[in-house]
Amino acid sequence: MAEPSTAGRSFDAEALPHLDALYRVALRLTGDPARAEDLVQDTMLKAYRSWRQYQPGTNAKGWLLTILRNTFINDYRRRKLEPVATDLEAIEPHAIYRAVEEVDPEGAFFSRIVDEKVLEAVDALPPEFREVVVLSDMEGLRYAEIAEALQVPVGTVKSRLFRARRLLQTALYAYAVETGIIRPREVSHE
């Protein structure tokens, strides 16, 4: 096997440490381990081929995730994204908080839901919302990095995140009620 060149060595050092993050995001985007593996491998090869465009010292993780996301859109996504109407006015930020405020104001019930169910709820989000939650809340990218990766304004990232978290909280609350993890607020009768 050939020894890596200088460029190869710098690529190894900068890109390989992010394989775990790339795999996690790929898993959430594709929803399938085999496709996630292919997506990560394609991403790494593409990244290596355009390594000269990477500015050393900038955010390699963000750069790699941008390539991963573009590759996913171009080659992996089965259906075209529909623009999502984000009707922010219609969403009550406190809805779930209000529902649990009396029994569990700190939202401890979230932590009692098994990982698998939380990830299923993430996977069930519309793709536009899923990707912002994964990049922001699960992988810790800044708004500006996500905006760059998605090629949308920062305001759009923020509004999608807001909406995505409401949808997730609603889904997880419904699951917690269904399985008895939390008791729903008593409905008051007239």
Place this chain on the structure above:
Amino acid sequence: MSEHIDCRAAVEILQDYLKRELTPEVEAAVRAHLERCAPCFSYARFEENFLIMLEARAQESNCPGSLRARIVSALRAEMGGG
């Protein structure tokens, strides 16, 4: 004079506050509001716990060793083929 923020404004920018995306001045104003407003403080803690929970779930899956090996070997072939 520091900025003054009411409940409505605090809730509106709470997600930016929790993600540390605000300017220091606005961040200080939100913090000051949360310190003196018990309902907002309680709500902020709920949202913060939700985010901590989500972040914790993210770390569950890592790149399988077989995939890592496959990628490194594909990269070596690529690098050699220059």
